[in-house]
Amino acid sequence: MNDQLSDxxxxxxxxxxxxxxxxxxxxxxxxLLACDDLSERTRGRIFLKAEVLQKTGSFKYRxxxxxxxxxxxxxxxxxxxxxxxxxxxQAVAAxxxxxxxxxxxxxxxxxxxLKLENTQSYGAEIVLYDRFTEDRASIAHxxxxxxxxxxxxxxxxxxxxxxxxxxxxxxxxxASDHGVQLxxxxxxxxxxxxxxxxxxxxxxxxxxxxxxxxxxxxxxxTARSLKAGIPQxxxxxxxxICDSLLSDSPGKLTFPINRGLLSSGLVVDDSEVRSAxxxxxxxxxxxxxxxxxxxxxxxxxxxxxxxxxxVAIVCSGGNVDPDLFRSILV
Amino acid sequence: MNDQLSDxxxxxxxxxxxxxxxxxxxxxxxxLLACDDLSERTRGRIFLKAEVLQKTGSFKYRxxxxxxxxxxxxxxxxxxxxxxxxxxxQAVAAxxxxxxxxxxxxxxxxxxxLKLENTQSYGAEIVLYDRFTEDRASIAHxxxxxxxxxxxxxxxxxxxxxxxxxxxxxxxxxASDHGVQLxxxxxxxxxxxxxxxxxxxxxxxxxxxxxxxxxxxxxxxTARSLKAGIPQxxxxxxxxICDSLLSDSPGKLTFPINRGLLSSGLVVDDSEVRSAxxxxxxxxxxxxxxxxxxxxxxxxxxxxxxxxxxVAIVCSGGNVDPDLFRSILV
Numbered sequence: 026m027n028d029q030l031s032d033x034x035x036x037x038x039x040x041x042x043x044x045x046x047x048x049x050x051x052x053x054x055x056x057l058l059a060c061d062d063l064s065e066r067t068r069g070r071i072f073l074k075a076e077v078l079q080k081t082g083s084f085k086y087r088x089x090x091x092x093x094x095x096x097x098x099x100x101x102x103x104x105x106x107x108x109x110x111x112x113x114x115q116a117v118a119a120x121x122x123x124x125x126x127x128x129x130x131x132x133x134x135x136x137x138x139l140k141l142e143n144t145q146s147y148g149a150e151i152v153l154y155d156r157f158t159e160d161r162a163s164i165a166h167x168x169x170x171x172x173x174x175x176x177x178x179x180x181x182x183x184x185x186x187x188x189x190x191x192x193x194x195x196x197x198x199x200a201s202d203h204g205v206q207l208x209x210x211x212x213x214x215x216x217x218x219x220x221x222x223x224x225x226x227x228x229x230x231x232x233x234x235x236x237x238x239x240x241x242x243x244x245x246x247t248a249r250s251l252k253a254g255i256p257q258x259x260x261x262x263x264x265x266i267c268d269s270l271l272s273d274s275p276g277k278l279t280f281p282i283n284r285g286l287l288s289s290g291l292v293v294d295d296s297e298v299r300s301a302x303x304x305x306x307x308x309x310x311x312x313x314x315x316x317x318x319x320x321x322x323x324x325x326x327x328x329x330x331x332x333x334x335x336v337a338i339v340c341s342g343g344n345v346d347p348d349l350f351r352s353i354l355v
Numbered sequence: 356m357n358d359q360l361s362d363x364x365x366x367x368x369x370x371x372x373x374x375x376x377x378x379x380x381x382x383x384x385x386x387l388l389a390c391d392d393l394s395e396r397t398r399g400r401i402f403l404k405a406e407v408l409q410k411t412g413s414f415k416y417r418x419x420x421x422x423x424x425x426x427x428x429x430x431x432x433x434x435x436x437x438x439x440x441x442x443x444x445q446a447v448a449a450x451x452x453x454x455x456x457x458x459x460x461x462x463x464x465x466x467x468x469l470k471l472e473n474t475q476s477y478g479a480e481i482v483l484y485d486r487f488t489e490d491r492a493s494i495a496h497x498x499x500x501x502x503x504x505x506x507x508x509x510x511x512x513x514x515x516x517x518x519x520x521x522x523x524x525x526x527x528x529x530a531s532d533h534g535v536q537l538x539x540x541x542x543x544x545x546x547x548x549x550x551x552x553x554x555x556x557x558x559x560x561x562x563x564x565x566x567x568x569x570x571x572x573x574x575x576x577t578a579r580s581l582k583a584g585i586p587q588x589x590x591x592x593x594x595x596i597c598d599s600l601l602s603d604s605p606g607k608l609t610f611p612i613n614r615g616l617l618s619s620g621l622v623v624d625d626s627e628v629r630s631a632x633x634x635x636x637x638x639x640x641x642x643x644x645x646x647x648x649x650x651x652x653x654x655x656x657x658x659x660x661x662x663x664x665x666v667a668i669v670c671s672g673g674n675v676d677p678d679l680f681r682s683i684l685v
Contacts, residue, residue: 053388053389056386056408058383058408059383061410075408077640078386078388078405078639078640078641080391082638082640139637303677306642306677306680307469307677308412309408310407310408310412310641310642310643310673311408311640311641311642312636312640312641312642313640343640347633347636347637347684347685350636350684351681351684351685354677354680354681355677355681
């Protein structure tokens with residue numbers, strides 16, 4: 026299946042501009058917040074892209090919207106299928122619902138309850154699978170084939186990458202509005218769609234900004250792949266509370282982009298993620314899910330030296346179960 | 356003490372414009388978020404002023420900053436004194452610290468721990484009192500007199516009201532940016548400084564917008580005072596989880612403004628406030644404290660019929676103790 030991707034052209038800067046135009050009235054232009062307390066702590070100048078305020082609670086709504094808006098009428102009538110641990114699921118379900126497109130979402134049985142409930146609330150049909158024994162892509166492709174439906178992949182699709190890249194366009198423009206030039210941008214990374222699109226946007230609008238991926242320990246496939254120059258896989262026994270960042274290898278379409286445009290990959294452990302979530306609760310007043318908090322965690326834990334630099338961090342999602350959040354607030 | 360207030364002129368629209376100019380580079384222009392889910396639920400068009408993202412986690416930083424920036428050099432050297440249940444405390448402490456002004460804050464012994472800790476973290480000296488047996492204003496005035504320090508009152512001061520009113524100016528301008536004309540604005544109310552300043556801003560910039568105060572049950576002194584036409588007090592045994600909205604009567608300076616400009620006062624109970632906080636966590640990804648959530652609660656609980664209307668709600672503060680938040684998330 027994925028081998029066909031070698032024939033697909035990666036998105037260009039103009040694709041991201043087009044995506045921004047296409048999805049503009051559907052998505053939230055989430056704020057880039059100047060963070061005084063973070064700036065003092067790090068002796069840098071820190072801005073936070075509060076993408077938790079996006080519709081469906083994560084950046085995934087950008088890519089999903091950009092994809093479904095490009096379906097033909099016939100494709101719309103046959104529906105869409107997606108596989109996702111939760112944020113892409115909600116995004117595809119919500120974007121499809123908005124256009125009255127039937128959606129089927131393949132989700133892991135152990136996905137956060139909030140994500141399962143929300144996906145269902147957007148009217149999608151949910152098919153559960155076991156994350157450790159079954160292959161979600163095969164399940165999704167089988168359903169799609171049976172129904173003639175269109176697969177909306179989580180990251181390895183130029184329209185998805187372009188949609189996520191609109192976040193990068195916004196950050197670059199908002200940094201200018203704040204009157205600053207960004208030295209660096211830290212962004213959560215799983216399959217790599219968000220950071221690939223964002224890096225493409227910055228390569229054109231602010232090429233001197235260094236782009237760093239941030240991953241949870243154990244799922245640092247992009248960090249290791251960037252170092253090795255070729256894709257690396259995670260160990261099968263790896264575990265993390267960052268349920269939205271558990272992809273086991275860099276994307277086929279995203280990695281070549283990221284290899285060319287990222288400066289390095291940072292890694293944080295779960296306890297640093299918990300601390301970042303508590304900080305966001307106490308000081309920022311934002312609800313950030315584990316995977317959405319890794320860039321903030323990298324900054325707070327000193328995994329990136331922001332001293333003297335102007336830095337943007339992306340907080341990419343906020344869909345966290347009340348039970349997990351309560352256990353973290355202890 | 357308060358009788359002197361009859362001689363003090365209330366702030367004008369120009370005072371609010373001047374305040375916006377004065378504090379502009381010190382405060383956050385918090386976003387006015389379009390809320391699709393709230394709009395669907397209420398069959399209205401709902402916008403949320405996310406003032407929890409303000410420095411120190413509440414709108415109080417606006418008024419405090421506007422006040423301390425107008426101190427003379429001599430006044431600055433002698434310091435400031437404030438009394439507050441927590442949000443004004445943090446705001447005065449932080450605004451004073453920024454200008455290296457010594458600050459003493461009189462706080463209730465049962466104030467939320469987070470608010471006490473934060474106030475201390477801004478370098479203020481804290482004096483504790485018993486909210487049920489002692490008079491905080493007398494304690495503060497005694498300290499101020501002894502030290503020649505300046506009292507920064509929580510609401511009955513034209514510079515404080517003008518500072519808080521900059522929130523109203525922003526909402527009016529941001530509604531225009533969204534291309535909408537607001538039919539109504541719902542705003543939390545305690546002493547009434549925020550809503551008085553906001554109502555003054557709207558009277559000039561959007562006079563057709565109806566302004567409604569929202570208070571917790573038991574502390575509905577403004578709602579009852581608006582009905583009666585003269586100030587009413589709360590019962591001494593009233594209790595609420597809305598620790599930031601426990602003032603026992605409308606302000607001397609704020610009430611005449613509010614009597615002239617507010618359409619009505621809404622009231623919500625503690626269970627409606629809890630539900631609103633959970634909704635903010637799950638759907639908005641914002642941490643809102645009980646008192647900051649009353650306008651959202653009024654909307655969600657159907658205390659205000661938003662059907663067919665364009666409505667802004669103010670979420671005024673997010674300083675909530677982790678323990679309380681955990682108990683509410685159950």
